[in-house]
Amino acid sequence: MNERFASLEEYTPGEQPQDKKYIKLNTNESPYPPSKSVLRAVTKKEISDLRLYCDPECKKLKAEMAKLFGFNGENIFISNGSDDILNFAFMAYGTKGAAYPDITYGFYSVFAQLHGVQSEIIPLKDDFTIDVEQFKNKGKLVVIANPNAPTGIALSLKQIEEIVKANQDSVVLIDEAYVDFGGESCCKLTQKYENLLCVGTFSKSRSLAGGRLGFAIANEKLIADLEKIKYSTNPYNINRLTQITGTATMKDNAYCLSNCRKIIKTRQWVTDELISLGFTVLPSKANFVFVKSDKISGLKLYEELKSKGVLVRHFEKDKIRDFNRITIGTDKEMKILINKIKEIL
Ligand code: PMP
Secondary structure (H helix, E strand, O other), X not given: OOHHHHOOXXXXXXXXXXXXXXXXXXXXXXXXXXXXXXXXXXXXXXXXXXXXXXXXXXXXXXXXXXXXXXXXXXXXXXXXXXXHHHHHHHHHHOOOOEEEEOOOOOHHHHHHHHOXXXXXXXXXXXXXXXXXXXXXXXXXXXXXXXXXXXXXXXXXXXXXXXXXXXXXXXXEEEEOOOHHHOOOOOHHHHHOXXXXXXXEEOOOOOOOHHHOOEEEEEOHHHHHHHHHHHHHHOOOOOOHHHHHHHHHHHHOHHHHHHHHHHHHHHHHHHHHHHHHOOOXXXXXXXXXXXXXXXXXXXXXXXXXXXXXXXXXXXXXXOOOOOEEEEEOOOHHHHHHHHHHHHHHO
16 A cells, blocks of 8 residues: 555544444434434435436535525535545645644544645643634644534634634634534635635434535635535535435424434533532533543543443543543433443442
């Protein structure tokens, strides 16, 4: 293999056990199934049509998204999960390097390595917030998850605008995978700033992680760049069933909003419970909480919970090895989690 790839440190996805039944709170999926309209959309005819290639332009899905988000089709890019867009962005805009926080989504550094992009890794402040000043005038690709992962802490729209405004000679990618759980989306700012690439996903608030559907909203020039890369790699990257289920999901936005409200409410309950058990819980605007206890190490808690049938996410990494990231599930799942934690403590 090409030397460059042989030495790559690849991304490690969260565990996806296919055998034992766990309460799965480790990869920030929605605990709620896709909308009923999704089930109705997957008809026998659609299955039979799988013999045909899918629409490379995803016209129906794009039209539905344009309607809901209030944009034109040429301002929307659709991808096979938002990871695809992150990949394309490092490929397209990383020539002068990329700046991102030290504690953030682990795939950024993998894409940087994959495309030979020089990384400037900017430490979070001691309270795990992003130091906005450090992200100004970078002269290179800037990548920020907002809310950040795995901390769950969000920047305000005003702070995001400051960063975008102070980097007008380079692309600023705001990864909004978790924005629907209480953050403020910057998508409207793309009408004002040509350098802003706002990235979203159907994997979290829209219950379609397994369908693999991501999107970007941006100025038409940035969208055209992404399309060029897509058409140079895999034009049929959104399969038929995903286009159909994605379109049906968009048509039932009320269901998504209602699930988000439920998750926010459950998040508050879990936060209060964990604090009363002595945990430190970072202020989350995402569908997970990032927590640590002085009574038990992060790794031990992860292992003990796993042995009791509850999967959470542990990162054996400097600055955060005391923590675990816990996805917000249903109320019932979270009650079990809290009981198991009480038993362990
Ligand atoms: N961004 C962040 C911050 C994430 O946590 C994830 C989920 N692992 C993604 C992007 C990618 O999500 P997907 O490819 O499922 O859209």
